[in-house]
Amino acid sequence: MRVKISALAAVVASVLALGTLTSCTGGSAALERNGKTWTVQNRDSFALEDAATALYLSTQTRDHAKGRGIGYVVLSNGKSERVFRTAGMDVARLAWDDSGLFFSDRDNDYLVNERVTVIPSKKPDLQQALFALGGGSFVGLFNEGYTDDGYAEVVVESDGARSVHSTVEGSYSVTANCDGTLYGVSAPTGKYEGLAGEWTRDSGGDGLHGTHAAAAVRCTETR
Known part of the structure; x- marks a missing residue:
């Protein structure tokens, strides 16, 4: 220590x-x-x-x-x-495992071991999460902000040689890696806000309470 x-x-x-x-x-x-x-x-x-x-x-x-x-x-x-x-990269994160040190900027993702592998990967410039998944795989979450469809985050999944992007609704300041799948907690936005209202109405509520409650959303494997 x-x-x-x-x-x-x-x-x-x-x-x-x-x-x-x-x-x-x-x-x-x-x-x-x-x-x-x-x-x-x-x-x-x-x-x-x-x-x-x-x-x-x-x-x-x-x-x-x-x-x-x-x-x-x-x-x-x-x-x-x-x-x-x-x-x-604002609020930049680092992930370090047996495959090397992984990090991102606005234009690329990087894996550093005995050399630097540069992976082209344009993304928003505010990072909210980064996890090493094992086997040289990493997943990061980046804040895109408000869009026409609600608040959005960009999920970047990388295997150390290539990065794949997807977008999920919500603002996920609380995240967790559960057996290789990224989950986030956010107030519902966009389509999730509508679903939250429907769920509370189906339960006998007024439909408004659910739109302000925290929702857990699977961020990876979600398109």
Whole structure:
């Protein structure tokens, strides 16, 4: 535990230096601060190696809308840090299993092990969940916001080589992985709001109570 805490402390210390990296424009770059150098690595040189701790730093959605989106994934072994630049993802998540470290930005999904696999995958820039399902598979949930059909989330399922997108109604700030299937809890919206009203009327209610109740929805394998 002490090793992990010291590694995390080293990563947090490096955060103070990363704010000046926003002007980097690709490739590898170096930052020097207080006599220490951090290398911003490209996809050809970034790898897990002996990393013990990972941290994802990103600008927020409002910055992305203004064209100022940027993110960094920082790896630390407790003695040194390595940095990889991304296009940014608000409230970004990381999933780490035997197949590697998985994360996303607005344009791609990434699986990092002895190398970086970049999977084209455009999506909303606010993440709400990420789970490792085992066997190199991952599922993430991204907030699309209000649409003509109600509130929507984009589900991204990846096998580490290809990502598949689907859309579900609702805003799922509470999620769970149950035996490889992603479930979320949300107030009903769109077609689910209508169904909730029908269910309460069928039970002798006025149809309104159900539209404000929390609903559990299967987010994966739902089209």
